Amino acid sequence: MIPLPLLVLGLAATSPTAAPSTAEQLHAVCQTHAQEPGTPWALAHGITLEGRDFRARDGRRAVDVIVSDFLRRDAAPGGRGLFFEPSTPQGQPVAPHPALLEKTLVLAGVPLGRKFQTDEGPVTLKHLVEALQRTFRPALASSAEGAWTLDALGHVLTPGASFQNGAGETVRIDAVMDEALVTLERAQSELAEGMKAGLPQVPKRKQGIYTHPCGGLHFFQAVASWARHPAVRRAWGGRLEAQVDVLLYRLGSEARQYEAALATAPQHRLALLSQSLKFxxxxxxxxxxxxxxNGWRPSASQQRAVVRAHQLLEATVRRLGEAQAFQRMPTLAREEPQLFWDLLGDSCHAAHGLDLWK
Structure with a gap:
């Protein structure tokens, strides 16, 4: 059997005169549209793909632009302390999901002691993480908006750690992540039942995992990442692996529904292709x-599913190219801004996904 990385690379192989590969097209979209210094959300997606040295169009490091230009401080007693607004007064996205920017900086490997210059004086990433801890609510472990906070804290804390939030509650990170796993299991339960019953698909009706942003995949990432600790894997047994199997089943389930929708609702083709790109x-x-x-070593059938996902992504990008979607992005930014943001952010995530499988 050909090893998975060779299979994946073979799918994307091109000759010197061939059209740009899927990965090259997605990198180009991200690099072209994620550099705007007035849009920290876009800069964060550039960092996710290109790393912590990614630069804004004005030449500054994106990590500096995000913190220096957009960090706010609520100094009132009992206030939020350091925080990012969801959007700018002009409607540009800043942090539409709680802790999205902090999580991006942490996962990019920015040192906790890294200093940023702000109007309020120097601030470190450690200060931002401490602000997350002060405003942390235990309900985030079961919230559709908790993924980014869980991922950020899960990368700066270790099993057995605890902290005190602004309400004076002692928060045990193990208990938080255990609850997050339960939340993931509940959210994917209908898909799990469909898988066990051998159903070809489970309809998407904005239920369960589909109530989460990006189909719950950021939440899945946060939970799965915590299991990189051997002690967590032992405590969870095979529960996370069971959720991985559900995710693999979901690939076929959603692919069938996207194809059916494209056939029956051609008037929504661009929006449907954007959703396919996201998933x-x-x-x-x-x-x-x-x-x-986590050191996951996929089985032969799991490898085939990953290769299939790569093929489906390639087909989606090809169709988006045929629809001139990427060429039209400046126009979409004015006329259909949500579609523009979706294409931009999801191109960055898709390119990152391909890079992780090189």
Whole structure:
């Protein structure tokens, strides 16, 4: 059997005169549109793909732009302390999901002691993490918006650690992550039942995992990443592996529904292709992180599913190219901004997913 990395690379192989590969096209979209210094959300996606040295169009490091230009401080007693607004007054996304920017900096490997200059004086990433801990609510472990906070704290804390939030509660990170695993199991339960029953698909009705942003794949990443600790894997037994199997089943389930929708609703083709890009890209990113962080060694059938996801992503990008979607992004930014943001962010995540499987 050909090893998975060779299979994946073979799918994307090109000759010197061939058209750009899927990965090259997605990298180009991210690099072109994620550099705007007035849009920290976009800069964060550039960092996710290109690393902590990614630069904004004005030449500054994106990590500096994000913190120096957009960090706010609520100094009132009992206030939020250091925080990022969800968006700018002009409507540009800053941090539409709680802790998205902090999580991006942490996962990019920015040192906790790294100093950023702000209007309020120097601030370190450690200060930002401490602000997350002060505002942490235990309900985030079961919240659709908790993924980014869980991922950030899960990378700066270790099993057995605890901290005190602003309400005076002692928060045990093990208990938080245990609850997050339970939340993932509940959210994927209908898919798990469909898998066990041998159903070809489970309809998406904005239920369960589909109530989460990006189909819950960021939440999945946060939970799976915590299991990189051997003590956590032992405590969880095979529960996380069972959720990986559900995710692999979900690939076929969603692919069938996207194809059916494209056939029956051609008037929504661009939006449907954007959704496909989101799912296949995040799918590859999620399992790529699982392999990198946890040492996951997929079985032969699991390898085939990953290769299939790569093929589906390639087909989606080809169709988006045929629709001139990437060429039209400046126009979409003015006329259909949400579609523009989706194409931009999901191109970055998809390119990152492909890079993780090189």
């Amino acid at each position: 296949y890209g995040h799918f590859l990113e999620t399992l790529g992180r699982y392999r990198k962080e």
